[in-house]
Amino acid sequence: MGPGQLRIQAGDDEIPGLQQIAERFTDATGVTVEFIQREINAQSISDFIAQAPMGQAPDILISPHDNLGQLAANGVIASVEMGDRGEDFTQNALTAVTYDGVSYGVPYAVECVAMVRNDDLTQDEPETFDDLRAVGRRLMDEQGLQYPFTISQSPTNGDPYHLYALQTSFGAEVFARDEDGEYLPELTMGGSEGEQFANYLADLGETGDLRTSMTPDIAKEAFINGESGFHLCGPWDLVDLEAAEMNCTVFPIPPAGPEEARPFAGVQAFFVNANGRNPVAAQDFVTNWITQPESQLALYKSTGRPPASSTAVEQMQDDPWRTQYAVIAETALPMPAIPAMGAVWSFWGTAQNAIVDGRGEPQQLWENMISNIEGQI
Amino acid sequence: MASTTRSSAPEPAGNSAETTLPWGAGDSAPATEPKRAHSRGFGVGFVVKLILMALINAFGIYGIVAAFGVGSWAIAVFLILALIAANLIYFLPGRRILPAKYLFPGLIFLLVFQVFVILYTGYTAFTNYGDGHNGTKEDAIAQLEQTYEQRVEGSPQYPVTVLSSDDDGALALATLQDGQVLVGSQDTALAPAANAESSDGSVTAVDGYEVLDYAETVNSPEQLAELRVPVSDDPADGALRTADGSTAFAYTPTLTYDDGQDAMVDADGTVWADQGTGAFVSPDGEELRPGWQVFVGFDNFAAVFDPEVIGGPFLSVTLWTFAFALISVASTFLLGLLLAILLNDKNLKGRNIYRAIIFMPYAFPMFLSALIWAGLLNTDYGWVNQVLLSGAGVPWLEDPWMARLSVLLVNLWLGFPYMFLISTGALQSIPEELYESAAMDGAGPVRRFRSITLPMLMVAVGPLLIASFAMNFNNFNVIYLVTQGGPQDLDSTTGVGATDILISFVYKIAFSGGTNDYGLAAALSILIFVMVAVVSLLTFRRSKALEEIN
Amino acid sequence: MSSATTQPQTQRGRKRRTKAGRSNAWWRHVVALIMCVFALFPLVYALSSSLSEAGSLMGSNQLFATVTGANYQQLFSDPQTPFMRWFVNSLVIAGATALGTTLMGAAAAYAFSRFRFNGRRKGLMSLLVIQMFPQLLAFVAIFLLLFAISGVYPFLGLNSRMGLIAVYLGGALGANTFLMYGFFNTIPRDIDEAATIDGASHAQIYWTMILPLVRPILVVVAMLSFIMAFSDFLLAQIVLQDPSQYTLAVGLYEFVSVQFGEDWGVFSAGAIIAALPVMLLFLFLQRYIVAGLTGGAVKG
Structure with a gap:
């Protein structure tokens, strides 16, 4: 009997990199690898959870770590112990794949948002977010730009993800964390820190600096067209900036409040199906092959996501933008993977939108949101 | 196809002024032709039927045998019943069974693929199926024991080789420590092996054991998952477990299943007991995840009486759902019909092109067009405000009433080509002669429309409008893609929004609270279903919409 | 004309x-x-x-x-996305669905329209009511069902195009039946009665008289079910797992289902190409739809 087959569910951009790794893996072990191309969203996660107990789901699933809580609570993924092989990974990457004290996955990329500056328009390096707004306003006056800065928002749902760095700069983290950095289902957005942020949001909206109608497409295109000097975005926008041959610098988001502005970190990781058909080979593939810097680089090349392995980050030559993203990601806060987070998103976003659009008194809206979320948790 | 039509289609009634029906009673033309077909076609038809039935029986019998083979009793029983029914229906003579001959094929597919979904939903409504209650209790126990093993602090990583005992084939692990080969198995702790060889830091042969190669290792996942090799005789040193067949770590169990108590016992002595809720529960009420599926009776239905759900938004959401479905049907139908009549004029030049263009929205993936619409209606950047209304800041999707109007507008755009298509088809069933005779009687265009077009058309499309109402009632996609139910009511903990219809509201309650609760979703959708079905049946019973006019 | x-x-x-x-x-x-x-x-x-x-x-x-x-260019050149293959899959699946739906729906509509039997009205009502059932859990139920069927008829189970066609045919007695039922009712029963007196069997009346008369609605139903199957991605995504089996809709949906990484350009290009066969079909079939009863009789 041969060593069988591995079925890996991966996204379109991950497969070319994975194919290189899989070829080496197959040469060494004889295990053939089949890819199931499926992007990760709520439906594909639900499908995986429904299909896993029947032994029908793929052996390996690649997913952002914020689905970890749901996957673990359903018992559909196996714990993965990297041991010494995990030493190469950043602390954030390791924390992100740990849930309830158990390590579940092998990370391959860490992503967060940062500030991208169009160097052809300005060379300023603002220290605070208010400085940045001032620079942006000046550019509007002097060079006729449209916006002080661009940022992705959503008119229907809001976008707390992109605004989170501003929120943490006021010290209003979404959940409390234990000593290991793991999140607890205890909301900490309220209090005076949260209110200060709410007031700041209202000001951003009043001045027109922040618009809830600015969808990701519009924000990105406006920046590429030179309509703003600063663009708050994740590494996924870089491909288009490169295609437009823009001259840019990436730097951390300047804080709006007294503390450091720490965005969310999202970690892309390999998870092993607990009821897979070939669990031993799957564990072998993720712990012994994906952990190799060579593999991490292959995935970086095919996805454009900054790798999770420090060695691989050091080997990212001629890519100052993504190297900078990787550095910023080290101090970012892993996105909570606890189920309570699901209750937070929609209330959070709509409340922020209401504040920005001036549909009520900011502190009142914020308090309302807190009590609504607490009602759901 | 064209030739059959010509040969069997009747001549239009020469003079239909005397009747209000499209076809005069004096229609005798078709009578002669089927007779000819009859004398010629009987044998052929019967042979075709025999062949088809032979194939169906072969297919069914194969399936029955295969289903017994794999132990799928439900499928086997269903196939047996279906096969008997098929043979009875198609071979028994008699007029009573005639309708069944025409209904059977469609009904089988309906039973298997639609009724099953309904039954399954009904079943789920009485369970706690959802996130955290996904599988069986056995799975949950295995997963908990496996997951909650604690790696012994400060213990090293062991490179291991998997062995199989020559005696009984039981697995064992070998590892190399300071040039010495250590071997251990399920019951015996790691100990130096007498006759063993190693090269390049890995064990290559051990006396009394066979060294498993890669293929053999990955092909024994169950034994490997259960294998725990004690590091020493001191349990505190833990036992080795390997997940990948080449590296092992020393673990001590933190959660173990105790058969006697039917509970999970923690290393610190906490007892997590099964109290029938589909999870192990600690004395202070905390639940272990994963749990498993159990029946919960009517608990899911009781959730409806949560005052947050039924009290506030329920009534307004229900009203809006009816309004949405009714207005959607009415608006799409009126616009579609209007265009169909407009373009039904043979003298209108280019009407084929017009028809094709008007049909285009339907040819496009709805997913894409709904998102384009959301973009077009963007307050600051959308084409509608920017270009059409030259910079007006109309809050199309932000204001509750505007958002309702917007989803209706988008649904109109998405749906009118469909109504246009069926109206165009239905208009063809109205003979021109009717209009001509009506015109001779001096009826104007409005009267002709009201006394001929509309009644004739309603015979054809009336039933469909009801079906269309049913579809729009649960039109989750439009709502979800355009507004996601928003703008959200900022004061409600349910997250309900102004454009939420019942089905998207259920989705929010059951799926967005952090965990997917399929049991609750099933119960709520059944309640919606009962409500709609009762209202609809009562309405339709009175409206006689399903009765033909003949 | x-x-x-x-x-x-x-x-x-x-x-x-x-x-x-x-x-x-x-x-x-x-x-x-x-x-x-x-x-x-x-x-x-x-x-x-x-x-x-x-x-x-x-x-x-x-x-x-x-x-x-x-x-x-990217659409056709990326080996990750065998676009042409998806295209063919979609045409085959949608074509088979259209044919099956039309045949079964027309037969059912004929039965409801022409025969008077016990439970006829109840049957019609039931069809209507079944359509009102919210399909929130269909994604679990259909998967379970096909998983079970896979064990018996592998060619009809998960990851098979035939299986997906069978799932689509489950909806054959849906809105389409109502559409055809209404249409059948516009054809006077005198025609059947006259033919019955002349000794024609029910099957002959159905196949050689009624169906040709309702040709426009058959074409309409065929088109509608073709489009339904062609554009569905929810069910197809559950059934088809191997990219080489994907339909166009499933494949295209993957381009935009990843947050922040949506490739709208390629998706739009794919959607435009996907809309072409539907458009061509409409242009081609239009004359059958509008050349209805009177047209068929008056025209040569």
Whole structure:
């Protein structure tokens, strides 16, 4: 009997990199690898959870770590112990794949948002977010730009993800964390820190600096067209900036409040199906092959996501933008993977939108949101 | 196809002024032709039927045998019943069974693929199926024991080789420590092996054991998952477990299943007991995840009486759902019909092109067009405000009433080509002669429309409008893609929004609270279903919409 | 479109209509053009996006700011996305679904329209009611079902195109039946009765008389079910797991189902190409739809 087959569910951009790794893996072990191309969203996660107990789901699933809580609570993924092989990974990457004290996955990329500056328009390096707004306003006056800065928002749902760095700069983290950095289902957005942020949001909206109608497409295109000097975005926008041959610098988001502005970190990781058909080979593939810097680089090349392995980050030559993203990601806060987070998103976003659009008194809206979320948790 | 039509289609009634029906009673033309077909076609038809039935029986019998083979009793029983029914229906003579001959094929597919979904939903409504209650209790126990093993602090990583005992084939692990080969198995702790060889830091042969190669290792996942090799005789040193067949770590169990108590016992002595809720529960009420599926009776239905759900938004959401479905049907139908009549004029030049263009929205993936619409209606950047209304800041999707109007507008755009298509088809069933005779009687265009077009058309499309109402009632996609139910009511903990219809509201309650609760979703959708079905049946019973006019 | 007929009444009618047509023509064109704009303008965005470099959908109101075929090229050249294969899969699946739905739906509509049997009204009501059932859990149920079927008929189970066709045929007795039922009712029963007196069997009446008479609605139903199957991705995504089995809709959906990484340019290009066969089908079948009863009789 041969060593069988591995079925890996991966996204379109991950497969070319994975194919290189899989070829080496197959040469060494004889295990053939089949890819199931499926992007990760709520439906594909639900499908995986429904299909896993029947032994029908793929052996390996690649997913952002914020689905970890749901996957673990359903018992559909196996714990993965990297041991010494995990030493190469950043602390954030390791924390992100740990849930309830158990390590579940092998990370391959860490992503967060940062500030991208169009160097052809300005060379300023603002220290605070208010400085940045001032620079942006000046550019509007002097060079006729449209916006002080661009940022992705959503008119229907809001976008707390992109605004989170501003929120943490006021010290209003979404959940409390234990000593290991793991999140607890205890909301900490309220209090005076949260209110200060709410007031700041209202000001951003009043001045027109922040618009809830600015969808990701519009924000990105406006920046590429030179309509703003600063663009708050994740590494996924870089491909288009490169295609437009823009001259840019990436730097951390300047804080709006007294503390450091720490965005969310999202970690892309390999998870092993607990009821897979070939669990031993799957564990072998993720712990012994994906952990190799060579593999991490292959995935970086095919996805454009900054790798999770420090060695691989050091080997990212001629890519100052993504190297900078990787550095910023080290101090970012892993996105909570606890189920309570699901209750937070929609209330959070709509409340922020209401504040920005001036549909009520900011502190009142914020308090309302807190009590609504607490009602759901 | 064209030739059959010509040969069997009747001549239009020469003079239909005397009747209000499209076809005069004096229609005798078709009578002669089927007779000819009859004398010629009987044998052929019967042979075709025999062949088809032979194939169906072969297919069914194969399936029955295969289903017994794999132990799928439900499928086997269903196939047996279906096969008997098929043979009875198609071979028994008699007029009573005639309708069944025409209904059977469609009904089988309906039973298997639609009724099953309904039954399954009904079943789920009485369970706690959802996130955290996904599988069986056995799975949950295995997963908990496996997951909650604690790696012994400060213990090293062991490179291991998997062995199989020559005696009984039981697995064992070998590892190399300071040039010495250590071997251990399920019951015996790691100990130096007498006759063993190693090269390049890995064990290559051990006396009394066979060294498993890669293929053999990955092909024994169950034994490997259960294998725990004690590091020493001191349990505190833990036992080795390997997940990948080449590296092992020393673990001590933190959660173990105790058969006697039917509970999970923690290393610190906490007892997590099964109290029938589909999870192990600690004395202070905390639940272990994963749990498993159990029946919960009517608990899911009781959730409806949560005052947050039924009290506030329920009534307004229900009203809006009816309004949405009714207005959607009415608006799409009126616009579609209007265009169909407009373009039904043979003298209108280019009407084929017009028809094709008007049909285009339907040819496009709805997913894409709904998102384009959301973009077009963007307050600051959308084409509608920017270009059409030259910079007006109309809050199309932000204001509750505007958002309702917007989803209706988008649904109109998405749906009118469909109504246009069926109206165009239905208009063809109205003979021109009717209009001509009506015109001779001096009826104007409005009267002709009201006394001929509309009644004739309603015979054809009336039933469909009801079906269309049913579809729009649960039109989750439009709502979800355009507004996601928003703008959200900022004061409600349910997250309900102004454009939420019942089905998207259920989705929010059951799926967005952090965990997917399929049991609750099933119960709520059944309640919606009962409500709609009762209202609809009562309405339709009175409206006689399903009765033909003949 | 129609050949001459010698019936005086028809000719008189035509003359009158021609006159009316002339005097009314201008406003009909105006209304038709307005509706064409209404139908088209959102789609122009898709076209513009498919030709743009930026890969965004609604980035600017400046349509066709850049025009490039790169997205189309990528669609056909990326080995990750065997677009042509998906296209063929979609055509096969949608074609088979259309054929099966039309045959089974027409048969059921015929039974409901022509026979009077116990439970007829209840049957119609049940069909209606079944359609009102919310399909929230279909994704679990259908998977379970096909998983079980896989064990018995592997060619009908998970990851098979036949299995997906079977799932689609489960909806054959849906709205389509109502559409055809209504249409069948417009055909006078005198026709069947006369034929029955002449000794025709029910099958002969159905196949050789009724079906040709309802040809326009058969074509309409075939088109509708073709489009349904062609554009569905929810069910197809559950059944088909191997990219080589994907339909166009599933494959395209993957382009935009990843948050922040949506490739709208390629998706739009794919959607435009996907809309083509449906458009061509409509253009081709249009004459069968509009050349209905009277047309069939009057025309040669």
